[in-house]
Amino acid sequence: MNLNIETRNEVIIIYVKEERLDAHNSGDLKSEMQRLFEEGKKNILVDLHDVRFIDSSGLGALVSGFKNAISHQGNLKLATLQTQVKSMFELTRLHRVFEIFPSTAEALENF
Amino acid sequence: MEKRAIEVDIKVPNQTRYLSLIGRIGEDIAKELDKFGGDRETLAYHINLVLTEAMVNAIKYANAEDPDKMVHIMITIADSELTIRVYDDGQGFDINSIPPPDFEKLEDRGRGVFIIKSIMDSVRYRKIDGGNVLEMSKRLH
Numbered sequence: 001m002n003l004n005i006e007t008r009n010e011v012i013i014i015y016v017k018e019e020r021l022d023a024h025n026s027g028d029l030k031s032e033m034q035r036l037f038e039e040g041k042k043n044i045l046v047d048l049h050d051v052r053f054i055d056s057s058g059l060g061a062l063v064s065g066f067k068n069a070i071s072h073q074g075n076l077k078l079a080t081l082q083t084q085v086k087s088m089f090e091l092t093r094l095h096r097v098f099e100i101f102p103s104t105a106e107a108l109e110n111f
Numbered sequence: 112m113e114k115r116a117i118e119v120d121i122k123v124p125n126q127t128r129y130l131s132l133i134g135r136i137g138e139d140i141a142k143e144l145d146k147f148g149g150d151r152e153t154l155a156y157h158i159n160l161v162l163t164e165a166m167v168n169a170i171k172y173a174n175a176e177d178p179d180k181m182v183h184i185m186i187t188i189a190d191s192e193l194t195i196r197v198y199d200d201g202q203g204f205d206i207n208s209i210p211p212p213d214f215e216k217l218e219d220r221g222r223g224v225f226i227i228k229s230i231m232d233s234v235r236y237r238k239i240d241g242g243n244v245l246e247m248s249k250r251l252h
Contacts, residue, residue: 020134023167024127053134053156055163056222064219084156091229092222093214 001025003032011043011111012036013104021051021058029058033065033076042074043111047104049080054088066097079107116189117143125170125180133166133184134159137195140186147251154251157230158193162186164223165197165245168206173199173243193249195231200242207236 002017014032018025033044046062048054062078069076079101081089089095101107119140123129141147141155166182174180183198209224228234231247 020131022127022130022134022163023171024130053159053163055130055160055167056220056226057167059222060219063217067217067219084153087153088160088226091226092212097217 001028003029005032009108009111011045011108012041013045013047013108015047015049016051018051020053020055021048021061022053022055023057026058026061030061030064033061034068037065037068037072037074042072044069044074044076045079045104045107045111046076047079048082048085051085052082054085056092059088059092059094062098063094075111077101077107077110079104116187118189119186121184121186122181123184124178125174125176125182126178127167127170129182130163130166133162137162137186140188144188144251146191149252157249158186158195161195161227161230161247162197164227165195165247167223168204168245169197169199169201172201172204174201177201188251191251193251195247197245197247198239198242199245203236203238203243205236206234206245 004015004017006013016029036044066076077099080103081100117140121133123133137158138155141158142151147154169182170176180200185196187194206224212221212225227247231249233248236243236245
């Protein structure tokens with residue numbers, strides 16, 4: 001899967017450069033987040049600007065990243081969700097779990 | 112079948128790489144419905160989502176990730192009702208036996224069936240000759 005990764009103010013930003021985050025590709029995002037936390041990184045921001053479609057596996061990968069963050073005393077936050085993607089977090093009540101920001105800049109201010 | 116009905120019959124290998132193809136076909140069908148008065152973008156997303164979740168169940172569980180098996184999908188729109196049937200020729204995986212997710216617990220898995228049931232009006236899984244079918248319907252207003 002296409003992921004662009006950059007570091008800003010000690011926050012790793014993962015830009016998911018895919019239209020779909022689903023059962024076919026979400027395993028890659030899950031392992032990438034796991035790798036970063038195991039390397040000792042503490043703060044990850046996942047930017048979902050390009051993601052138009054997410055399924056339960058995509059949500060599951062983000063939940064896995066969130067749990068990884070907690071077990072490594074880190075943080076995982078989300079930014080720039082498209083409307084339909086955001087509604088999936090609401091349907092599955094995951095909007096109560098994740099900190100979701102309308103822009104990358106706002107998310108970065110809140111780490 | 113009435114003349115204004117749409118029926119799309121697709122078979123793809125039992126592999127997740129075909130999820131986006133099937134999802135896209137579902138979205139295109141939603142956009143073609145001439146009588147639908149609701150939010151078309153949401154309907155398109157929902158059809159894509161239900162097809163994706165149902166196919167993943169067939170690929171990973173019913174057909175036990177065997178890449179040589181096939182998944183058979185039939186999408187029917189007739190009498191203002193959308194029906195999606197996903198056939199598997201595996202051992203079966205009765206989604207009605209899956210409990211709803213516990214929202215207080217953060218599990219990686221277990222949301223797919225909940226999503227299907229939230230979107231569709233009726234969901235049933237039954238045995239047929241040579242396999243099983245997951246049959247899901249939604250009224251279109």
